Amino acid sequence: MPAAQTAWRKASKQFFNERAEELPAQVNVATLCYVSGREQRLWTNPALYRDMMESIREQLKLAKSHSLLEVGCAAGFLASGLAAMVANYTGVDVAAKALAVARTLRIANATFDVGDGTRLPYGDGQFDRVVCYDVFTNFPQFESVAKVLQDMARVCRPGGKIMAGSIPDDAHASEYQKRVLEVTQELENKHGPVETPAPSITFFQRLRRWFTRKVVHVQPNIVCYYFRREDFLQFGRDHGLETQFHDIHRANPYFGYRFNVVYTKPERA
Template sequence: MITINFKKAASLFFSQRASTIEGIPTLEDLCYVSAKEPRLWTNPLIYDDLISCITTQLQLSPSQSLLEVGCAAGFLANGLAEKVDKYTGVDISEVAISVAKRLQLTNATFQYADGEKLLFASDSFDRVICYDVFNNFPSVDYASNMLRQMWRVLKPNGQIMIGSVPESVGDTDIQAKIHQDLQKKLDSQFGTLAPRQKQENFLTKSQLWYYKRIKKIEPQIICYTFQKSDFQDFGNKLGASTEILDIHPLNPYFGYRFNVIYTKSI
């Protein structure tokens, strides 16, 4: 029986999706790579609401540098890069990074990297964002390790956003129910999505061996949940000012997920 390494499984899953994208990616392509519902997130009102919320809560400005940890193929970069002076995105999927580079965003760079081992110098970025990623982490300890790396590369007076964190309260199945109801509504309104042709030629032999054993694993709409108090504890350990905020209002998970802003003192 194979032991699933969550990093490797995530990298191969998103790499497989990214391998189906040719040419300059569309927003629908970016949704697909990130396992986001394209019939929802390609709606300009909803996507713009997301970008506007992040811009406001993270206090982005044209003079800043922004690092995104877990950028995938550039779903957020597509809207956030223009809000700052310099955008940098990192992801553990090299194939997804290759798709992001084809967005041809003039002030953006994309790098294949592990967010737990960021190679940037300390105090490098004005802002750091990690959005809709923490639910993939298997433990509070792992999340804490990742956050410490983001904190290290953050400049004094800078801010970090940990975004769209599923809250572990009340009915533990509520977010799965929201997802199911949303799928039914979108299927009724737009019809079902046509499946994309999967490819395996992007894998090395060793990766292919591993991939064939995990290829039936699909990412869940929710893998891991957190208490808001977890993030208060993270902030206390870092010596950060911590704010817990709502996600953007048009998100179907509004009220069941939250954003966290950490501010580093001067």
């Protein structure tokens, strides 16, 4: 794999692992947001969370009998809501330290595995539903997204559904940045500055981070990328999947700027 392609992967994994490492022993919704890179002044709002859960349930047609896989689950911010809607929930992520936090949630019907979305550690057709939400935002090109989608489709059963959720819409890229500034200003006015968890890492852990970065030459950061609906549509055509586009949930301040894609895998012929 070319160096530029591995650098962003390493930086992303390091970003989420480091955030998980910084958490105090007591985990709450705000700290889960912190690990996921979510704006905690927004996402600690239970009404907003419920609205998102309902839209995922409706668009993926989730049922109590289903097995559900979430790819890129981080510290389990979505897991607590999703697991309650299905028979069993599995979260998978490349960031082992974020998963260690997710396991402390002790969700009875949830398991969390370390794994890469491009080589999922599961058998063909193992899940009724597969979701990857707010993850592709950090992928710099559609080719990398497609590799994950392909393996999500493999582990989904015939007749099952696959969701790529909260995709920044390339058609609105220029207005999106303006919207981010507006939302940030609204949050500042309403809640004041964001409170980050008091760092719980030691001097030696910081020193190790500094040394590790020198070795791998990547800085941990996350960036927002935009995607064309047409690329998702073409992916569906190429892989024999029925494609549907949906709006993200209505209460989300980025409604109209992001979209969800739901693929349906054909029943066996």
